[in-house]
Amino acid sequence: xxxxxxxxxxxxxxxxxxxxxxxxxxxxxxxxxxxxxxxxxxxxxxxxxxxxxxxxxxxxxxxxxxxxxxxxxxxxxxxxxxxxxxxxxxxxxxxxxxxxxxxxxxxxxxxxxxxxxxxxxxxxxxxxxxxxxxxxxxxxxxxxxxxxxxxxxxx
Amino acid sequence: xxxxxxxxxxxxxxxxxxxxxxxxxxxxxxxxxxxxxxxxxxxxxxxxxxxxxxxxxxxxxxxxxxxxxxxxxxxxxxxxxxxxxxxxxxxxxxxxxxxxxxxxxxxxxxxxxxxxxxxxxxxxxxxxxxxxxxxxxxxxxxxxxxxxxxxxxxx
DNA sequence: ACAACTCATTCACCTACTTAGTTACTCACC
DNA sequence: GGTGAGTAACTAAGTAGGTGAATGAGTTGT
Numbered sequence: 001x002x003x004x005x006x007x008x009x010x011x012x013x014x015x016x017x018x019x020x021x022x023x024x025x026x027x028x029x030x031x032x033x034x035x036x037x038x039x040x041x042x043x044x045x046x047x048x049x050x051x052x053x054x055x056x057x058x059x060x061x062x063x064x065x066x067x068x069x070x071x072x073x074x075x076x077x078x079x080x081x082x083x084x085x086x087x088x089x090x091x092x093x094x095x096x097x098x099x100x101x102x103x104x105x106x107x108x109x110x111x112x113x114x115x116x117x118x119x120x121x122x123x124x125x126x127x128x129x130x131x132x133x134x135x136x137x138x139x140x141x142x143x144x145x146x147x148x149x150x151x152x153x154x155x
Numbered sequence: 156x157x158x159x160x161x162x163x164x165x166x167x168x169x170x171x172x173x174x175x176x177x178x179x180x181x182x183x184x185x186x187x188x189x190x191x192x193x194x195x196x197x198x199x200x201x202x203x204x205x206x207x208x209x210x211x212x213x214x215x216x217x218x219x220x221x222x223x224x225x226x227x228x229x230x231x232x233x234x235x236x237x238x239x240x241x242x243x244x245x246x247x248x249x250x251x252x253x254x255x256x257x258x259x260x261x262x263x264x265x266x267x268x269x270x271x272x273x274x275x276x277x278x279x280x281x282x283x284x285x286x287x288x289x290x291x292x293x294x295x296x297x298x299x300x301x302x303x304x305x306x307x308x309x310x
Numbered sequence: 311a312c313a314a315c316t317c318a319t320t321c322a323c324c325t326a327c328t329t330a331g332t333t334a335c336t337c338a339c340c
Numbered sequence: 341g342g343t344g345a346g347t348a349a350c351t352a353a354g355t356a357g358g359t360g361a362a363t364g365a366g367t368t369g370t
Contacts, residue, residue: 146283
């Protein structure tokens with residue numbers, strides 16, 4: 001859990017100050033992939049499949065959109081849905097108005113599992129967030145915005 | 156870039172408040188994988204290879220430790236080093252004191268590339284961080300710590 | 311001295327991706 | 341109301357990059 005830390009030794013040589021906020025920020029930047037990896041191994045799914053379930057828990061979508069969201073080919077997303085379907089996590093349903101399309105829908109059991117794993121996490125993050133005063137929130141927003149801008153600039 | 160957002164609709168239904176800080180936090184949580192994916196496609200390397208380079212830019216390590224850090228088998232890490240070596244990004248050197256070991260060392264050109272891509276990013280993140288007052292930093296640290304604790308609890 | 315461990319590697323196998331091509335459907339337009 | 345362009349889902353064949361198991365070489369504790 002210490003990726004992107006190559007430049008950490010630059011800090012050690014004085015390029016910048018190694019503050020606690022900076023260290024924690026780096027850790028937070030890796031949280032999504034960390035949680036996803038953990039969830040994947042806990043459920044016996046691949047990370048890609050977990051990612052698909054995350055999107056599907058928002059709303060039903062088709063294989064084509066899954067492909068766009070996960071940045072894979074539609075051939076791959078067909079396979080992802082195949083595997084999730086075989087494990088009983090999703091169902092394919094014909095789209096009401098467009099007969100080319102398939103809607104991929106989470107099954108109840110899968111929805112329960114997703115919510116039980118991620119719901120608690122978001123709830124407690126939301127608690128921390130809710131404890132911020134308005135002035136504090138401004139500070140946090142400025143900090144996070146800065147981090148995002150910096151990361152996007154590297155792209 | 157909107158993963159783990161399955162539970163977002165719970166928020167819409169009133170389970171919690173959808174604040175700006177919360178939205179930004181979710182975005183920051185995905186930054187590491189986002190940056191890595193971008194870097195990988197920009198350099199023609201796999202994400203795993205990029206991750207290995209990130210670690211190698213800190214200090215030379217052997218294939219066995221690469222395997223531990225990236226959570227793959229040593230068979231895989233041998234292949235990772237093979238590919239990085241073939242592309243001229245690393246060199247294998249015999250370890251001074253332990254003749255079982257190989258030290259994998261970044262080449263100068265690879266080091267320059269890593270620093271040019273990630274150095275700028277960390278520099279501008281550090282700038283944002285440096286602009287915090289002591290009181291503000293306390294707020295940010297509390298917020299980030301809370302997020303990390305919550306995420307770890309989900310594990 | 312030797313048993314137990316570690317490191318790097320190879321091998322056979324497998325999973326999950328890719329590209330290319332097919333079929334079915336929708337929609338805008340003349 | 342047919343036609344052309346575009347999109348959805350899928351199949352087929354090939355490939356990248358992972359796995360577990362086995363091996364040879366070197367190290368360490370007792």
